[in-house]
Amino acid sequence: MTRRQIDWTIATLLGVAIAASLSASGVPGWIRYLGQLSTATALTSAGVMILLRAGLLSFGQGLFYFVGGYAVALTTKLAAITDAFVVLLVATISAGLVAVILGSFLARYRGIFFSMLTLAVSMVVFGIATKVRLFGGSDGLNIGLMSYAGYRPRGADAQWSGFVFCIWVWAAFSIATHILLRSRFGWLIRAVADNEVRVEYLGYSVKQIVWVAYTLAGMLGGAGGALAGLSARHVDPQFAYWTTAGDFIFVVLLSGQASILSPAFGAFLLEVLRSYASALFPDQWQSVFGAMMLAIVLFLPVGLDRLVTLLWSMTRKAVSRRSRSLAGGVVS
């Protein structure tokens, strides 16, 4: 096993990013916009996925989405910085800081305590945000056009560059997260869900693992919120509302948790579903959404990606049997 194998997840991420950038000017605008929104949802949902791998269901991922979005809006408004790379960095770091502070308290809790405390925190922030004038009250804030390291596109070019920026940020963050999840730390997260006491007997601090995972989820949420703010060019307190966090949970529930690709797939599906359902049933979106969630929990609780993983490991086993070598059946 000395030969380095290709990591298919990274290859797929790069392939999708390259294909999307090349075809960006060819596809209709609405598909491009759906894709752009999906990158924001995908990164934020990846945070939910990481925590769910540790057995923790966060109802507070909307909080980091909110922090990321407002970090972008406030830096462009107050500091007059319009560089997309800088505001993305500011958003990710501020969400990370918020997560570090909250995590010091929340990392002690598991199960429903974790879920409800994350929910309570984000609802408090939602309540404050609707009243603070700096945040624009319940109307939110608008975000101007971005520049990209000196390049200032306008009109159709601005839409194109916004899309390419979102796609590559998504790819870069996903690859970084994938490498982290592939590492020993990534496996420790799963071990926490399995049996905390054993992890502690192995010499690791469960609280630290959860804290780091929570911070990581926060940073991903912040980056996702920044992308959402840049795409919609508007942020409002609804970002921190619990149904926004429910969307991210839905994404992970729908797609499963097998790989960093899963939330991307789920996020795209969610955006497509949302745009069709809001056209077909404008007033019943919430019940359609709830009914789909219930159906998944009842009939396919492992998520759609298990089917893909199963097929993938079957083909790989067939290939490796032919080449008479050992192959791992797990795709991560």
Next chain:
Amino acid sequence: MSTLSAVVVDAASFAAWLFLVAVGLTLVFGVLRLLNIAHGAFYSVGAYAAVYAIGASVTLGWATWIQLVAALAAAVAIGAVIGLLTERCILGRLYGYPEPLVLIATYALFLILDDATKLVSGGGSLYAAQPRDSLGQIGIGGLQYPVYDVALIGVSMMLAAIVWFVLNRTRVGRCVTAVVFDSEISAAMGIHVGRIKTATFMVGAALGCLAGALTAPKIAVSPGMGVEVIVIAFAVVVVGGLGSIPGALLGAAIIGLARALTAHLLPELEIFAVYLVMAGVLAVRPFGLLAPAQARRI
């Protein structure tokens, strides 16, 4: 002096409301071991049921007490029916599932029920203040309070007494206590655990609707009112200890007092009072004040 009596009355009145919304949640958690996010939706369903029942009784020209009885009966009946359907068709299939999945299922239920109330009501605010207005005011310590609000304190205490009596002095109640303690042993002793769980969920849902119905005359009934309720009810239940009825009473009393004190002395802190108390208690006793310590699973 008048501040003191105002704090006491406000605390008692808020604590009574907190106990009403929390008792069903903690009962269901104790027996079924699931945190029912849909409890907030039951609350708003109950409130809507009360609004329509009171509206109908007012048009028929019935007396105030009949209006109230009609509202409560409608809410309890709807709650029991929804509870039965939910437990039989959905939650009953999920026992033994990982905790996050069950939580997601109750969240999905919340969304569906919340949307259903929007669909029925048309989305605007509704009012059912007639019974509260016609009961008039009462003077306590120099301040005027609606009789209805003061009477709610009595209703809440009566409910606590009934729940305590049923759980501790009746055969069914003892079976429920046994299931809370250990459902496998209870099943071995011949208790029909499945039936107890269904019945408990029905009672829990009916209590959630009852809380909404009792609150409806005091507020503008509008969609989305259940969200805040579920978070606050969870705070109450957690402070006292999940699954414990005396715990819910204690949690309601503490949080009610904290909120009344901040409302009169530090108004800017009022919206955080609930969360500050919860965070403070959880930092000292992670499982709540009245919950027994739990052994770690190896």
